[in-house]
Amino acid sequence: MEIPAGGETVSDAAPLRVAARQPVTVTLYFDRPTGPATFHAQAYARSFRADGDHRADRAGTAFTETTHSWYYLSDVEVTGGPRRPGTVVAFGDSITDGFGSTYDADHRWPDLLAERLAAAGTPRPVLNSGIGGNLLLHDSAWYGDRAGARFRRDVLDKPGVRSVILLEGLNDIGFSEVDLPTYKPNPQVSAEEVIAGYRELIALAHARGIKVVGGTILPFKGAEYHTPRSEAKRAAINEWIRTSGAFDAVVDFAEVMAAPSDPLRLNPAYDSGDFKHPNDAGYRRMAEAVDLATL
Incomplete structure (x- = not known):
């Protein structure tokens, strides 16, 4: 089978019994070089590689190479079991993706x-649609399609979605403060433009009857792109998230993650070490x- 660049395919159904939150291993085999690979760079979970066709192997002894990225596979859809009250999608950038969490621990x-949902007796699917470096308003050669361009694929087209938690915008206001190749495009983006981007996503979700929970942008004082200008934008955006009524609900990540002595700084107890990404305790x-x- 050949999949064109930018295309996708779906496998036949597999009769595999899976318990709630049980990990699943999928083996892929390519009979010739594929060229550049679609991949999830910062998966914080191992993939295993080996030469040859090992689809029928019941042991993993051939897989001696590992990487913390996931390649090609984008979704595993599960059917059957008790009916759930609807899927929750966490939609955002590297903070949602789990950057800084412990490898192979599922602490995003x-x-x-x-x-938490399972412990409360209300288990529901929670999909992680975070992409490290993702921008709300611009496509990036490094970090993929902008949020508005991928929202349909990564939220609306997922089965059974009832609510989405939106945490985007930090990179839009931060990248413009540092001149790095990986941060391009990095035009100066106003708070009003970020808010307009939020409104676009809210409208798309509401048209499908999906609730939108807005997450305030975390403190990032000390990070490479924290400046008075980017901080002023964060403050204005967060005030709008809290008070506009545009979202169905708000989760004030900024408030609960701030240092007690300095609300502009991530609490050191929750900091992975770069002043912007949480550690396991922070997540x-x-x-x-x-x-x-609210979900």
């Missing part, structure tokens, strides 16, 4: 939110901040 905040605090009743 969407993982921990799924655990747990983010999951705890979500009001389950």
Whole structure:
């Protein structure tokens, strides 16, 4: 089978019994070089590689190479089991993707939110649609389609979605403050433009009857792109998220993640070390901040 660049395909159904939150391993085989690979760069979970066709192997001894990225496979859809009240999509950038969390531990905040829902007796699918470096308003050669361009694919077209938690905008206001090749395009983006981007996504979701929970942008004082200008934009955007009424609900990540002595700085107890990405404890605090009743 050949899949054109930018295309996708769906496999036949596999009769595989899977328990709730049980990990699944999928083996892919390519009989010739594929060229550049579609991949999830910062998966924070291992993939295994080996030469040759090992689809029928029951042991993993041939897979001696590992990487923390996932290649080609974008979704595993599961059917059957009890009916759930609707899928939750966590939509955002590297903070949603789980950058800085422990490898192979599933300590991203969407993982921990799924655990909370199960512990509360209301288990629901929680999909992680975070992409490291993602921008709300611009496509990026490094970090993929802008949020508005991928929202249909990564939220609206997923089965059974009832709510989405939106946490985007940090990179839009931050990238313009640092001249790095990986941060291009990086035009100066106003708070009003970011808010217009939010309104676009809210309208798309509401047209499908999907709730939208707005997440305030976390503190990032000390990070490479924190400046008075980017901080002023964050403050204006967060005030709009909290007070506009445009979202169906708000989760104030900024408030719960701020340092007690400096609300502009990520709490050191929750900081992975770069002043903007949480550690495992921080991601747990983010999951705890979500009001389950709003989902």
